[in-house]
Amino acid sequence: MVDTTSFWASWDLFRDAALAGTFAGAMLGLLGVYVLIRRMVFLSAALSQAASLGVAAAFWAQVQGAPAWLATPTLGALGGTLLATGLAGIPDRTSRRDGLLGAIYLVGAAGTLAIGTKIVQELQDIESLLFGSGVAVLPEDFRIIAWLALTLGLVQLWLHRGLLHVSLDRDGARIQRLPVRFLDFVLVLSLATAVSVSTRLLGALPVFAFMVLPALAALDLAQNPAQALLLSALFGAAAGLGGYWLAFSASLPVGAAQTLVAATLVAVLRVARLLFEWLQSSLAHRRHDALAHQAHEHGPECGHEAVAHGDHLDYLVDGHLHHPHDGHCDDHGRQ
Amino acid sequence: MLLQIRELQVGYQSRAILPPLTLQVEPGQLWAVTGPNGAGKSTFLRTILGLQQQVAGGIERGTSAIGYVPQRSEVDPAVPQRVIDLVRMGVERGWRVLDPLAARRNPAIQAAMRDADVTSLARIQWRRLSEGQKQRALLAQALAGEPALLVLDEPTSAMDMHAEASVFAVLERLRAERQLGVLVISHHLALLARYATHFVLLDKDERLALVGDRETVLRDPAFIERYGQVLDRGGRHG
Known part of the structure; x- marks a missing residue:
């Protein structure tokens, strides 16, 4: 049974976690537009799993006695993401790039599970990593994701034209002497930091969902790519917050709830768009019948x-x- | 000088597919690149644009802007994009893309849309355009950057004869009014013979690369053997 009133009554208890999900949804949703335009959905899946492995490795290193300041989960996530980004960028003439991404994804998922079984006392954390079932966020982690979301938002305001140009028409960008390498670097760095920090806080499943589903809905509705960026960020934020509400109200794991909310958004908006197009088409047809040729000759x-x-x-x-x-x-x- | 090519060899993986080419494109010249399908024309064009590594030789592109109209756009029909959005992208140049307001200020966008006759299509989604309309939108995008040299790869292949002739008339007008340099791949010899000032005839299979001014190339036995007496069919326009 979904309980809405208790959600808002208990807001103070998990405000930071819910807002962290909202910020993560917004920034990953925004970056997801580039992921879909560049057809690199599998890269985002591989990066989120690599980040999970990095966090799991950090927990394991702590259990083995590594210094706590070095083996932090956030640094582990960043290390895993950057390593995966580097590996994915290696030119390989003997196999397809998506095969390499598949290997990174599989090693990330299997490695996280394998390490999880070796650190029994942290098993809950490992499950949180994979499926986003965690509900608590430390104040310092909340501050990190809030600042990161703000920074990436500002970077997008400044560079989105160039980033979209390079993503939509690479040849044209090179001929027009745009700083293609710089823009690629900014995008990869944005992805790596957003994925690593969000995976540390939310888990791999919702991170992957936020990078695909909001952008899918936004590209369906928007008139142009810039509008898609804005819509996708809004949809991502809605899925992040709505997921917490659904998880709380229906006693579901947070990551699964966020993913389901995002998927529902895609479905509802797709149906709404089809309905709108049908209505628009019917109205245009009627207008055509009634007016078009009373005083007009083609x-x-x-x-x-x-x-x-x-x-x-x-x-x-x-x-x-x-x-x-x-x-x-x-x-x-x-x- | 807009473009200078010296002993340029184009090809793949260090293997040249055409003989060395030397030419220089000056303002106000219209260079026609022609030859049979698979002759190496697009490879030649992509190489001089810097999209593909040359096998040997030198390319000097100068400092002026180059506009490019591809044969088929890379624009993904699944991505929402109106014609005006596409044309705005043509204004971007170098690091100026980092100026958040640059594209919207530029009056060249409207002029380019008028020249390419796509003003009425400004708010139409790219995926709803016919192939001919797409080619005109791509022409507008290339013109929006106010290029000194315009490079076109079969820009009229999806157009009817009327639209094709109007595109060449626009190119001719821009060439005459703005001293625009043009390098165009086309199979339409009647239009090329009418508007081109220079020709490049390529044939990979015959290892042929014929370069020169209009009269020299059109009177060359290698050209006549392939296409007949084009010069007798009509003089150059203007």
């Missing part, structure tokens, strides 16, 4: 875009192809 000077369609010429009106012939006009559907 022709070279009529003001509508002429579009070649099969063996004849149509005119583009509100996204519909109009075909005037024999004293009337047919709607040949959407372009």
